[in-house]
Amino acid sequence: MSDYNFAFFDEGSKREIRRATLKAVAIPGYQVPFASREMPIGRGWGTGGLQLTLSLVGKDDVLKVIDQGSDESVNAVNIKKLVNKTTGIRETEETGEATIIQSRHRIPEIPLHSKQIMVLQVPICEPLREYEPSELETKKLHGEKEYSGAWLMLFEQIMRYGSMSTGAAHPVMVQDRYVMTPSPIPRFDNPKMHHSEALILLGAGREKKVFAVPPYTKVVSLAFDDYPFQPEASSENTCKVCGATGVFMDELVEEETGETYHQCNDTSYCLSRLNSQEKPVEVTVHG
Amino acid sequence: MGYVAVKGGTLAIEESIKRLKYERVKKGTVLGIEEIEGGMRGLIDQIMSEGSIYDEKLAAIAIKQAEGNPEEAVFLLRAYRSTLPRKHYSRPIESEEMWVERRISASFKNIPGGQILGATQDYTHRLLDFDLIEETQKEALEWLVQFAEENEGQQEQLDLIRYPKVMDYLRKEGLLADCADQDLEPDDVTRKSLTFPTSRSQRLQVLTRGQTGAVTSLAYAVIRAYGVIHPTVGELRVGQMPIYIDDPIHPETEDEDTYYIGAIKLTEAEMIVPVTVEKEHGKKEIEFQIGYGLCYGQNETKAIAMGILDNSLEKGNPEYPTSDEEFVLFHIDSVESTGFISHLKMPHYVTFQSKLDSARKTKRKEASEQKEGN
Numbered sequence: 001m002s003d004y005n006f007a008f009f010d011e012g013s014k015r016e017i018r019r020a021t022l023k024a025v026a027i028p029g030y031q032v033p034f035a036s037r038e039m040p041i042g043r044g045w046g047t048g049g050l051q052l053t054l055s056l057v058g059k060d061d062v063l064k065v066i067d068q069g070s071d072e073s074v075n076a077v078n079i080k081k082l083v084n085k086t087t088g089i090r091e092t093e094e095t096g097e098a099t100i101i102q103s104r105h106r107i108p109e110i111p112l113h114s115k116q117i118m119v120l121q122v123p124i125c126e127p128l129r130e131y132e133p134s135e136l137e138t139k140k141l142h143g144e145k146e147y148s149g150a151w152l153m154l155f156e157q158i159m160r161y162g163s164m165s166t167g168a169a170h171p172v173m174v175q176d177r178y179v180m181t182p183s184p185i186p187r188f189d190n191p192k193m194h195h196s197e198a199l200i201l202l203g204a205g206r207e208k209k210v211f212a213v214p215p216y217t218k219v220v221s222l223a224f225d226d227y228p229f230q231p232e233a234s235s236e237n238t239c240k241v242c243g244a245t246g247v248f249m250d251e252l253v254e255e256e257t258g259e260t261y262h263q264c265n266d267t268s269y270c271l272s273r274l275n276s277q278e279k280p281v282e283v284t285v286h287g
Numbered sequence: 288m289g290y291v292a293v294k295g296g297t298l299a300i301e302e303s304i305k306r307l308k309y310e311r312v313k314k315g316t317v318l319g320i321e322e323i324e325g326g327m328r329g330l331i332d333q334i335m336s337e338g339s340i341y342d343e344k345l346a347a348i349a350i351k352q353a354e355g356n357p358e359e360a361v362f363l364l365r366a367y368r369s370t371l372p373r374k375h376y377s378r379p380i381e382s383e384e385m386w387v388e389r390r391i392s393a394s395f396k397n398i399p400g401g402q403i404l405g406a407t408q409d410y411t412h413r414l415l416d417f418d419l420i421e422e423t424q425k426e427a428l429e430w431l432v433q434f435a436e437e438n439e440g441q442q443e444q445l446d447l448i449r450y451p452k453v454m455d456y457l458r459k460e461g462l463l464a465d466c467a468d469q470d471l472e473p474d475d476v477t478r479k480s481l482t483f484p485t486s487r488s489q490r491l492q493v494l495t496r497g498q499t500g501a502v503t504s505l506a507y508a509v510i511r512a513y514g515v516i517h518p519t520v521g522e523l524r525v526g527q528m529p530i531y532i533d534d535p536i537h538p539e540t541e542d543e544d545t546y547y548i549g550a551i552k553l554t555e556a557e558m559i560v561p562v563t564v565e566k567e568h569g570k571k572e573i574e575f576q577i578g579y580g581l582c583y584g585q586n587e588t589k590a591i592a593m594g595i596l597d598n599s600l601e602k603g604n605p606e607y608p609t610s611d612e613e614f615v616l617f618h619i620d621s622v623e624s625t626g627f628i629s630h631l632k633m634p635h636y637v638t639f640q641s642k643l644d645s646a647r648k649t650k651r652k653e654a655s656e657q658k659e660g661n
Contacts, residue, residue, distance in 0.1 A: 005370065008369070008370060009369065009370060010370060010371065012372055013372075016478075033479075033480040035477060035479050037369035038365035038366050038368065038369050039369065040366040042362075042625075042626040042629055042630060043622050043623050043625075043626025043627060043630075044623075044626040044627035044628075044629065045626065045629075045630050045633060067633070068635070068636050069636075069637060072296040072297075073296060073634060074299065074300055075633055075634075076296070077296040077297050077300055078300060081297075104633075105637045106637055123627070123630070133613070134483075134613055135483055135613055136483040139483075161648075161649035161652070162648075162649060162652040162653075162656075163645070163648050164645075165645035165648070165649060167638065167641040167642035167644075168637065168641040168642070169638075184637075184638045184641075186637055186638075186641040187641060206623050206626060206627055208480035232640070232641055232644040233647075234640060234644060248637070251643075265636075265637060265640075
């Protein structure tokens with residue numbers, strides 16, 4: 001792909017994205033605007049994450065891309081293909097081996113280490129958007145640390161449904177200052193952000209924002225004293241394939257029997273557990 | 288379980304891309320780039336305008352690759368645009384300098400310089416022309432020779448006339464508020480993202496890059512019900528604009544030392560919007576405001592619609608969404624809107640699983656409450 005520069009962008013563009021990233025690292029949880037470029041993949045398909053990855057990647061980096069927990073998901077494959085085409089760097093599915101992990105909606109089960117950068121793709125970066133549609137207004141609210149709206153959203157959910165029903169993207173407070181969306185990761189992954197050893201970067205391409213959780217930053221999921229934060233119940237199940245418990249599970253249906261069963265959502269984690277188990281287990285792939 | 292955890296995603300993608308190529312060539316015909324450039328002027332102009340890059344050839348390649356799908360062709364051009372370094376900024380252009388090919392005013396019959404219809408579909412009957420099925424290249428060439436004979440010498444004469452602006456006439460009459468020049472360095476929305484409240488240069492840039500259909504629809508809403516203004520086309524002109532850049536080595540030099548780098552075709556619409564203004568002691572007067580539209584190529588509906596939205600964002604009633612700059616500017620970009628809509632096709636298994644968990648929790652609660660109630 002010699003028609004294009006290393007990592008797709010011209011050097012000026014990469015530098016500009018890195019500059020925004022540095023600012024984001026300096027102000028944990030604050031959404032830094034940047035001149036998001038149009039990418040060869042769809043706006044809304046991970047262009048924010050992709051721009052971060054491309055601006056960071058060097059020739060010695062090892063890249064892992066996951067989409068909803070899977071390395072082999074079509075969109076993850078597609079993003080990897082593009083990075084590989086424009087950089088030629090090495091890819092991996094092994095979480096521990098990667099230096100940059102770009103992910104859509106999951107943080108891997110294996111704890112990340114300080115030599116890694118986690119890049120999360122973000123569709124809607126504004127945690128207050130549901131409550132206030134105007135960007136001008138939400139910017140003011142953040143500036144004044146006026147987060148009644150976020151608390152009100154949770155309170156209304158409790159009034160209506162008896163519990164917080166945020167689903168993925170349960171808002172977090174970063175270092176006691178900024179309320180931030182952790183991107184639509186399941187609530188189960190929220191605690192992994194707290195005091196993470198790895199740098200976590202979040203990129204919203206369409207919304208043109210970059211934000212960050214630097215290593216060892218305090219990240220607390222919003223909750224009330226009498227209504228504590230609760231991860232999804234699916235992690236209470238056992239993986240049918242590798243027998244793992246306490247990780248985020250996919251819910252699947254056995255076609256023949258119609259029975260519900262569970263499997264690790266993090267496919268790389270599941271696979272490495274299988275590989276380390278002595279006796280071979282038959283793996284069925286569901287298509 | 289759908290296509291997330293399916294091993295072999297790579298293979299599936301490859302096969303899908305093969306299918307796509309098959310769809311493009313299955314009839315055994317291949318469109319030449321010259322043919323697209325020659326015969327798809329309307330689509331090329333629209334795509335260059337939305338793609339925010341002026342190059343007919345690149346647009347033609349994009350159209351070919353996208354099988355004529357505008358959203359896809361615009362996408363291709365925009366992605367290509369991201370790889371180009373910004374080397375120069377042009378000198379500001381004055382549209383009086385335009386080599387006019389078409390110029391009309393709906394406000395005045397006798398405009399200084401006269402009305403020039405130029406090439407337009409406005410007065411054609413939209414009857415499918417079945418003769419086109421049999422049209423040959425030979426016929427076209429013969430027609431061209433004949434056309435050249437008829438118009439000998441005319442074209443050059445016309446091109447060199449510098450047409451006065453209709454708006455200047457209104458300004459002279461004192462009907463249009465004379466606004467001072469705002470010689471601010473324009474913002475560049477492709478280098479720095481939008482900030483609110485936006486500057487006029489940011490607004491105009493986002494509008495001119497907007498998806499033709501979206502810009503048209505929102506402007507239609509303004510004049511139909513959500514703004515209730517009835518603007519008039521003060522002047523609409525289509526033609527070539529020469530572009531100059533400063534001497535890249537000595538940028539401080541005088542005007543005469545600028546470099547001509549080529550001409551681009553533009554459509555410009557200056558819309559006149561009548562408004563009632565209240566003066567002292569409740570006395571009311573009618574004044575005229577302006578709405579400005581400018582876009583690449585010949586895209587007249589879009590330029591007019593842009594003029595309407597420019598005015599609506601500048602002066603409109605804030606109660607209407609069409610006067611809310613976030614509502615308009617955040618939602619008219621083709622790549623952004625189609626990208627986010629199409630992302631819904633991606634797997635949402637994790638997010639949905641999480642929502643499902645919340646939904647089940649509320650159901651369980653409801654059930655246990657009912658039990659207690661009994």
